[in-house]
Amino acid sequence: MLSKRNPQLNKNGELIHLLSIEGLPRAVVSHILDTASTFLSVNDREVKKVPLLRGKSLFNLFFENSTRTRTTFEIAAKRLSADVINLDIAKSSASKGESLLDTIANLSAMQADMFVVRHSESGAPYLIAQHCAPHVHVVNAGDGRHAHPTQGLLDMYTIRHFKKDFTQLSVAIVGDIVHSRVARSDIHALTTLGVPDIRAVGPKTLVPGDLAQMGVRVCHNMEEGIRGADVIIMLRLQNERMSGGMLPSAGEYFKSYGLTPEKLALAKPDCIVMHPGPINRGVEIDSAVADGSHSVILPQVTFGIAVRMAVMSIIAGNEA
Amino acid sequence: MLSKRNPQLNKNGELIHLLSIEGLPRAVVSHILDTASTFLSVNDREVKKVPLLRGKSLFNLFFENSTRTRTTFEIAAKRLSADVINLDIAKSSASKGESLLDTIANLSAMQADMFVVRHSESGAPYLIAQHCAPHVHVVNAGDGRHAHPTQGLLDMYTIRHFKKDFTQLSVAIVGDIVHSRVARSDIHALTTLGVPDIRAVGPKTLVPGDLAQMGVRVCHNMEEGIRGADVIIMLRLQNERMSGGMLPSAGEYFKSYGLTPEKLALAKPDCIVMHPGPINRGVEIDSAVADGSHSVILPQVTFGIAVRMAVMSIIAGNEA
């Protein structure tokens, strides 16, 4: 049974936590995207609120700091009328030597309804989902190098919005694949949704060789990697990669793997360019591309709110 | 007249601030616990909100940092539909050299309705209650070594929930009594509610000799202190006590005063074990006890939300 293998689903196969896109049935992913579509219209209304989570308490537990991602969850939750509690968790109990599971047990006892968790350790949201009270739902907002499922889902929403059909697409993911939880979540989602041609593009130090077994084509040459692509997903280059000796310099990287109008011309004429943000102009992407007509980077942000509203409202409606 | 001696009560003897349990009439304490009982059911409802404080502005003024306690007040206030303003007060006006009373006067002028105050100086909430505008209510969320009245009240709620009648109980408070505002608040509350046998248990360096005049029996021997107890309240051992030379080591402390299953066997068979959290496993309490069937540590957290809702709704309803 699926529910035994996947802690995200209850015994009816319904989503109760969102921990990873890996292992989610295509129907569940599609249901999230369909629901997000209805919320997108809420965000266009004069009063951008629906009462779906009224009286629910959502805790933002960001063990790893990320103001931007926390903000998107906070907005999404408030538009669902939830009460949002932001915990500055790094300053808090952790510093008093309390264990992660004791912290979680305590917050559960405050009758929390949902934890949105970001953590530098891969798997932390799983541990929390396994140990929290049955009435609590967990959303993974990024764990180590493992997964960033709401980013993966908003990327899928974006692709579906602009391309409609997944089953004919070529998608290139470019950059620091090895350290990227976004890339991992995107690859799982694209595979689940039936994308036939997924390419991982970047230097050998940043693109793992074992991606082939995930059905991904590895390209160390940028021009080859994006040729004929319908979708290009650029990844953010972390500065620490360059100081860590894995890369020569930002300038060298940009020359080989930065997305310029010239390189973009190799892709399909109606190719869309995505990026999880924040972008490094002149490092992984040229300003002319970031601000150009192929870029859908800002629509990704807008869709991200609706996708997070969809995830939260779906899991809150299902019982463990 | 009571109101002259106790700034917490108005001239009708009604609660307008909660500063300390000391001096509160038993009827007021019981009224808080009865009210909390009604809120506990609110917290179990699908929509956990009541509109009692709608449109009221509650300011969390934590001059001393405590994410956990602040969070419990924030949740309680939001469930009462209040607007909650968290002031990072340490970073704020204080650093501009403004006096405490000028800060308070300014916040009062913003038409605050309630201040929840934590301060490292004993008595700071009294000072604030004396000087703030008459429409503002003050709740002490812990001041120096003096008092932590909502913790005391939630401890009483917990005891009443599990033991019903206070007048037949033996209650042992174990640990660092001398530095503990929780212990002081608990002792006042237990006395007010008619508990006949209160014991303060710990090493001589941590248990003051003058407790006898408060009607408390001092025990420097743990086994003697908890024998036959109905309730054991374990206190958190602050790490700084050990580095400060007041104690030999965590291991030595645990050997003498840590609550293990073996020691717990000396108490009544239906004894409950409490702790204000966060717990130090293996320092003041063994994991087998913290997670065992006698432990009511997590119910304390749940009751704490209801008790804080009760305190806030009661004082907001009474005029100075």
Add this chain to the structure above:
Amino acid sequence: MLSKRNPQLNKNGELIHLLSIEGLPRAVVSHILDTASTFLSVNDREVKKVPLLRGKSLFNLFFENSTRTRTTFEIAAKRLSADVINLDIAKSSASKGESLLDTIANLSAMQADMFVVRHSESGAPYLIAQHCAPHVHVVNAGDGRHAHPTQGLLDMYTIRHFKKDFTQLSVAIVGDIVHSRVARSDIHALTTLGVPDIRAVGPKTLVPGDLAQMGVRVCHNMEEGIRGADVIIMLRLQNERMSGGMLPSAGEYFKSYGLTPEKLALAKPDCIVMHPGPINRGVEIDSAVADGSHSVILPQVTFGIAVRMAVMSIIAGNEA
């Protein structure tokens, strides 16, 4: 056309951003003050909320830290039923090397409705207003030395409340005029509202000579500057001015420019004393004056909430 020269107004001359008082027509300023008057009564009600901004998302973008000012905007927005998102912007994207305009574009894409911006660079709110999406409204909460328009407006509200008619008044602004965005905003507002006698009082190092062209009389002598004044606006002396060699010492400054009861006796008998806070007792103002019967410093704070509610509700109701 006004709208071409003033980015704060739409083509109908309606307020869509509040960036500066400079260039605002007197009718717009009066409309804000009249609207604030209606909100003042909201703040006295049992339920201090109106649903004018329900479902709107307001972002507090404080690139320069100011807990007090942020709090006043947060309270004002919550009383209008808006959802408030506080961004700890210094810790956030800026540290990831993202540009101001990319941050703003991203937040706009989250379907923000309003940005309240404080920034150490003069003009930053203008830049944001020029580049954000058309549905977003911008309020300047203080930019560099340039402007602090809501402070200016609440000062005008205060003067109008106590003095009724602007056209007969003598107003003295005392202190560090050169570094003060409050002084600049006050001077523009007083001029717009027809105050015939505006005086800038302070030492030569702190009072610019070119104020004369703004229709302001410069006085380096305090006694002369406040003689016969109806209104005295004291400015806060920043500590860094004294360490920077621009002033001898706090004691010397107080002797020359501190407002004492003796100096105040030179003003009109019904003179009001204002200060934007936080006050430095014994530096720019004597405690006897700050706490005395002429002081309207705390009413300024109360009026400030109503004025901010007025500004936000007016701009949110007008389309770009």
